[in-house]
Amino acid sequence: GENVEQHPSTLSVQEGDSAVIKCTYSDSASNFFPWYKQELGKRPQLIIDIRSNVGEKKDQRIAVTLNKTAKHFSLHITETQPEDSAVYFCAASIPPDSWGKLQFGAGTQVVVTP
Amino acid sequence: DADVTQTPRNRITKTGKRIMLECSQTKGHDRMYWYRQDPGLGLRLIYYSFDVKDINKGEISDGYSVSRQAQAKFSLSLESAIPNQTALYFCATSDIIAYTQYFGPGTRLTVL
Numbered sequence: 001g002e003n004v005e006q007h008p009s010t011l012s013v014q015e016g017d018s019a020v021i022k023c024t025y026s027d028s029a030s031n032f033f034p035w036y037k038q039e040l041g042k043r044p045q046l047i048i049d050i051r052s053n054v055g056e057k058k059d060q061r062i063a064v065t066l067n068k069t070a071k072h073f074s075l076h077i078t079e080t081q082p083e084d085s086a087v088y089f090c091a092a093s094i095p096p097d098s099w100g101k102l103q104f105g106a107g108t109q110v111v112v113t114p
Numbered sequence: 115d116a117d118v119t120q121t122p123r124n125r126i127t128k129t130g131k132r133i134m135l136e137c138s139q140t141k142g143h144d145r146m147y148w149y150r151q152d153p154g155l156g157l158r159l160i161y162y163s164f165d166v167k168d169i170n171k172g173e174i175s176d177g178y179s180v181s182r183q184a185q186a187k188f189s190l191s192l193e194s195a196i197p198n199q200t201a202l203y204f205c206a207t208s209d210i211i212a213y214t215q216y217f218g219p220g221t222r223l224t225v226l
Binding site for chain 1: 145147149154155156157158159162164172173204208210213214215216217218219220
């Protein structure tokens with residue numbers, strides 16, 4: 001089955017710096033890759049996603065890149081702010097019903113220090 | 115606003131007790147999921163249902179069962195709770211167009 005590895009497990013950055021979280025997946029048939037943000041005590045919420053026919057997607061200060069050949073995708077947060085502090089999860093769709101089920105990474109705790 | 119709700123939000127129970135966690139949604143989505151969250155392990159899929167008559171096991175279904183009572187309701191049961199089922203449980207929904215999963219607020223379950 002699909003396996004998703006996420007690194008690093010914790011990430012401390014200074015406010016204003018960039019943060020990068022990387023995930024690798026095992027099944028080349030996966031074709032949907034969402035990223036979720038979970039603030040302390042809250043539910044995971046989608047922040048951005050990318051489909052396998054796209055190499056990069058941006059939304060203001062966040063961007064996601066996908067390398068299908070290497071089977072990895074990354075989340076980039078620029079100009080980090082204290083409100084970016086949270087746990088971030090990557091996920092990959094699980095074939096054969098690629099669009100329904102997701103395999104999640106273990107999460108990255110991001111701490112942005114003023 | 116359309117939402118996903120879960121009851122109870124917190125529950126403390128004893129080993130061997132039967133527990134039911136309930137999920138309701140007003141998003142009109144066909145697909146519903148139950149996940150378990152443990153520190154350092156991410157979100158692991160317990161069961162999922164793509165419509166009212168469809169129930170499927172996920173990655174960690176042992177010790178759990180589910181019921182899809184209606185399009186909007188999906189319940190998770192622990193027939194005989196054990197301490198290692200102590201975790202945060204999330205329900206999620208998705209539609210068949212965007213495939214984005216929307217999570218409920220979670221139920222924190224403690225089994226003593």
